[in-house]
Amino acid sequence: EDKVVQSPLSLVVHEGDTVTLNCSYEVTNFRSLLWYKQEKKAPTFLFMLTSSGIEKKSGRLSSILDKKELFSILNITATQTGDSAIYLCAVDHSNTGKLIFGQGTTLQVKP
Amino acid sequence: IAGITQAPTSQILAAGRRMTLRCTQDMRHNAMYWYRQDLGLGLRLIHYSNTAGTTGKGEVPDGYSVSRANTDDFPLTLASAVPSQTSVYFCASSTDRGDTQYFGPGTRLTVL
Numbered sequence: 001e002d003k004v005v006q007s008p009l010s011l012v013v014h015e016g017d018t019v020t021l022n023c024s025y026e027v028t029n030f031r032s033l034l035w036y037k038q039e040k041k042a043p044t045f046l047f048m049l050t051s052s053g054i055e056k057k058s059g060r061l062s063s064i065l066d067k068k069e070l071f072s073i074l075n076i077t078a079t080q081t082g083d084s085a086i087y088l089c090a091v092d093h094s095n096t097g098k099l100i101f102g103q104g105t106t107l108q109v110k111p
Numbered sequence: 112i113a114g115i116t117q118a119p120t121s122q123i124l125a126a127g128r129r130m131t132l133r134c135t136q137d138m139r140h141n142a143m144y145w146y147r148q149d150l151g152l153g154l155r156l157i158h159y160s161n162t163a164g165t166t167g168k169g170e171v172p173d174g175y176s177v178s179r180a181n182t183d184d185f186p187l188t189l190a191s192a193v194p195s196q197t198s199v200y201f202c203a204s205s206t207d208r209g210d211t212q213y214f215g216p217g218t219r220l221t222v223l
Contacts, residue, residue, distance in 0.1 A: 004153075031209060042201065042214040043154075088153065097142050097161065097208030098169060101153040 002027040004091050006102035014110050017079050021105045023089030024071040033072050034099065035063055036088040043088055046074070079109045114138070115215035117202050123221045124192050132187045132218050134202030142205045143185040144169075144212060145177060147198040154201065160185055161208045192222045 007022045025033065032050045036043035047056045049065035049072060056063050060079075065072045076083055086106050090099040115136045124130050136143065141162045146154040146169075156169030160179040174196060176188045185204075189196055199219050203212040 034211065036214075041216045045211055045213065048211055090154075092209055097144070097205060097210070097212070098156050098159060099144075099154075099212065100170075101146075101155070103151060103153045 002091075002093060002100050004089055004100050004102040006087075006089050006105050008105060009103060010106040010108075012108045012110065013079055015080060017109075018075065018077045019079060019107065021074040021076075021087050021089075021107070022071060023073070023102055025089075025091045025100075026070065027091050027093040027100060029094040030067065031092045031094065033065055034090045034092070035072070035074050036090065038086040038088055038104070039084075046087075076107075079107075081109050081111055083107060084109045115202055115204055115213060117200075117215040117218050119218060120216070121219040121221075123223065124189075126193055126222055128192050130189045130192055130220070132189075132200055132202075132220070134185045134187070134215060135183050136185075136202075136204045136215075137183060138204065138206075138213075139182060140204035140206055140213075141182070142208045142210070142212075143179065144203040144205075145175070145185070145187045146201045146203065147171065147196075148201060148217075149198050157187065157200075159208075192220075194222045196220065197222045 035046040052067040086104045089102040118133045144159045145157040158177040202215040205212045
């Protein structure tokens with residue numbers, strides 16, 4: 001059965017800390033892995049990863065994929081209270097566009 | 112402003128009633144999707160459409176139906192709502208299947 005597992009499920013840190021969120025997957029015919037940030041409402045797109053070892057970076061956020069070990073990490077450096085959100089990992093398999101989502105990691109950044 | 116809109120924002124519904132959740136995008140995206148989000152389960156795909164005139168079943172299609180008469184609109188219908196369909200429903204779209212999906216603001220549905 002295809003599945004995506006995120007860890008930890010929740011995390012509380014203080015401003016300025018660095019956090020690492022994990023996403024492991026078992027899917028047939030992997031095509032891409034996506035990270036989304038969800039605050040009050042709609043998930044907003046962060047990264048799409050298709051190749052191993054190539055880091056994607058946007059400001060204080062970065063992500064990398066390991067297709068051999070079947071996982072991805074999302075790093076956030078110098079966290080701010082505005083980073084508080086649910087971070088979702090999803091995998092697209094077989095080029096179907098049908099994403100399989102993990103449970104999400106709820107991050108709370110305290111002042 | 113280009114994007115995806117959903118209506119209603121929230122709804123309380125009696126069990127057994129019929130309900131249609133609306134989704135409209137103006138980005139001329141070919142592919143559209145409906146997800147439900149439940150605590151501890153993440154987002155799960157209900158139905159999808161790769162192009163106007165075609166639809167397909169996702170992970171949890173039972174109790175739901177969709178239609179895709181044109182590119183812009185992708186309504187989701189609950190023929191006879193049950194309490195287990197209480198959830199937050201998100202519509203999403205992408206240029207084509209397999210491309211990055213962009214999400215609407217969601218509809219919070221409560222079935223009593």
